[in-house]
Amino acid sequence: MPRYYKVSRKERSKERNYLCRVKKRPNPKKTPRETLNTSSASASKIKVSTAKNVPTDPEKHYRIFYFLSVFSSISTLVKCVECGEKVNFTCTGKEGLGFDIQVTCAKCNPRYVPSSTKIGRTFETNSRFVFVMRILGLGLAGCNKFCGLMDLAKNFVTKTTYSDYIHRIVTKVKETAENFFSFAAEEEKKLTKKYENKDEITASGDGTWQKQGFNSLYGKKKLTPIEFEEWFEELVSSGQCTANHSGASGNMKVNAVIEMFKRSVEKHNVKIGNYVGDGDSKTYGNLIKAKPYGDDLIVAKKECVGHVQKRMGTRLRDLVNSHVEKVPIKTGKNAGKKRRVKTLGGKGKLTAITIDNLSRYYGSAIRNNCDSVQKMKDAIWSTFFRQRSSSSKR
Structure with missing residues (x-):
């Protein structure tokens, strides 16, 4: 039987010799789990990659720099290609984060170079900035604060100009969303035809409101295809002057579902044969009464597990x-x-x-x-x- 010698606390802390502890076993290496083959095709449908590759240009990017320092150094290194005189750079025509660079020399007429690409008469930089700030939940006040703290400008743009940017962005976002919705509907039809050999697709519906209760002025309803995880239809209900719903707030969801079913053929050339509800029997009952596709197709309901x-x-x-x-x-x-x-x-x-x-x-x-x-x-x-x-x- 081996003999154990008493050691001091200092020596034990150095050597880590604990007489009362058994040596800890290392954790076993984790092995990847084998995927189980199922008779259901739902798993294989969900795994289908539907990501769209967006082309990118590595040469196109934006940077923040100190104008005076950068262009003062550049002016000492370059000359005018026509007269050979010294070139000066001046910042003119400021609008938000965009501006024109005025290039002047002693003999030639001044020339102007925009700081970024222009979309019509507006700078692309400003459109990008407004869009990003809106995504972050900030409006014109947030833009002004950011520009002031970064010494970019005293104020970003005026309220009128900012509203014009917002309207342009909303138009482009709607066009992009419609393209994605159409793409999602087309992919859904292909997958349904491939796996189930039928033309009618299955979609689930759900809604959300600005606040709880039945007195909300804002509500949104979406339809999501089962096989392809994208929104291909969305309806927003508003209680302001642009209201598209009249009646009780509780009927927003019902009316929105009926309207989206009715226009699915017109907008996406597809019929929804199965509706997966969220347990609200009121929606499906009114959908059956409305007959969005006439007597040719009766929408069936599938329960959400x-x-x-x-x-x-x-x-x-x-x-x-x-x-x-x-x-x-x-x-x-x-x-x-x-x-x-x-x-x-x-x-x-x-x-x-x-x-x-x-x-x-x-x-x-x-x-x-x-x-x-x-x-x-x-x-x-x-x-x-x-x-x-x-x-x-x-």
Whole structure:
């Protein structure tokens, strides 16, 4: 048996000799998981790469520099190509971040070089700057503050000029969005034809509002194809002077879905045969009554597994909260009074963790057995009995 010698704390800290600790084993190397082959084609559809390559020019870029220092140095190195005299550079025609460089010499007429490419009469730099600041959530005040802190200009542009930039940007953004929506619809039709051999596509719909409740003046509704993860239709409802919805705020979503279904053929030459809702039966019921494609095609509804799973958890929690009994208090200063006790909740019953597990297993059973109702039923009940059982009952 080996002998162990007592060492000081200083020596132990240097050598890291811990007599009471077993040498830690290194973690095993992680191996990549093998991909499981499934009979469903949904996974392969989602993995399809649909990214569009945007051409880039490595020679085109923007830089911030100190005008006086840079062009003072350049003027000492160059001469006029016509008369050979010394050349001077002056900044003129300022508009926002754009300006004209005036090139003058002793004998020739002045010439002007724009600091950036011009789109019509405006500088491209200003359009880019306004667009980026809007993406960051800043308006004209933010532009003025940035230019002031960077010593670029006292003020960026006037309110009128800024509004003109915004209108131009909105027009271009709408054109780009329509191109992407059309591209998404075309890709969706190709994938649906390839994998399901039919022309009608499947789309899911969802909406959002500026604030909670049913009195919001702003709402937005989108349709998302299932096979191709892009928005190909979007409708914005506004409560200002440009309002495109009249009636209750709760009907914004319903009316928007109906309108997008009706114009899908006109805008994208495609029909939506299946609608994946978010559990709101009101939308689908009104969609069936509207008959967006006439009697030729009746839109079918597909349930969202996520919302079905969520409803399971919601109903279990409501069940726990509804089963309450008043039990008398036996001891303490409140003896004789009654307190509310949840009969289905507590240790060994429907706790929050148990409800979450049941909901999660319920959703997994539906997803993994969507091809067979009997298998789905068996999987759902097996999760129930497994949660219900204990070590003493097994």
